[in-house]
Amino acid sequence: MNKRDTEKFKKKLVAECAGLETELNAIGQKDPSAPGGWDVSTSDIKVDSADENEVADKFEELEENAGIASKLEGQLNEVKAALDRIEKGTYGICETCGKAIEIERLEANPSARNSIKHKH
Numbered sequence: 001m002n003k004r005d006t007e008k009f010k011k012k013l014v015a016e017c018a019g020l021e022t023e024l025n026a027i028g029q030k031d032p033s034a035p036g037g038w039d040v041s042t043s044d045i046k047v048d049s050a051d052e053n054e055v056a057d058k059f060e061e062l063e064e065n066a067g068i069a070s071k072l073e074g075q076l077n078e079v080k081a082a083l084d085r086i087e088k089g090t091y092g093i094c095e096t097c098g099k100a101i102e103i104e105r106l107e108a109n110p111s112a113r114n115s116i117k118h119k120h
C-alpha cells in the first residue's frame with residue numbers, strides 16, 4: 001500500500017476512534033481498570049430506592065448500556081489495532097494469507113484484518 005492510501009485510512013481510523021469514544025462517553029466513563037476500558041456501572045443506582053420499578057428500569061438500562069459498551073469497545077479495539085499496524089507498517093496485509101487486502105474492502109472497513117477471500 002502506498003503512503004498516500006495509508007495516510008487516508010489512518011485519518012479514517014482516527015476519526016472512527018474519536019466517534020466511538022464519544023459514543024462510549026455518552027453511556028459510561030473511561031476506566032483503565034475496567035475489563036474493556038470503560039465503566040458503565042457508575043450510573044447513580046440507588047438500590048434502597050422506594051420505587052422498585054424504577055430500580056428495575058435502571059438495571060435494565062444499565063444492562064442494555066453494558067451490551068452496547070462492550071460492542072463499541074470491541075470496535076474501538078479493532079480500530080486501535082489497525083492504527084498499531086499502520087505504525088508497524090503491516091497495515092492492509094491479510095493475516096491469513098499475507099497478501100494485500102483489497103482497497104475496496106478497506107474502504108468499507110478500514111480496520112479489516114483479512115482479505116475478502118479470508119474474511120470471517
Ligand SMILES: [Zn+2]
Pocket residue numbers: 094095096097098099114115116117118
Ligand atoms: Zn487473505
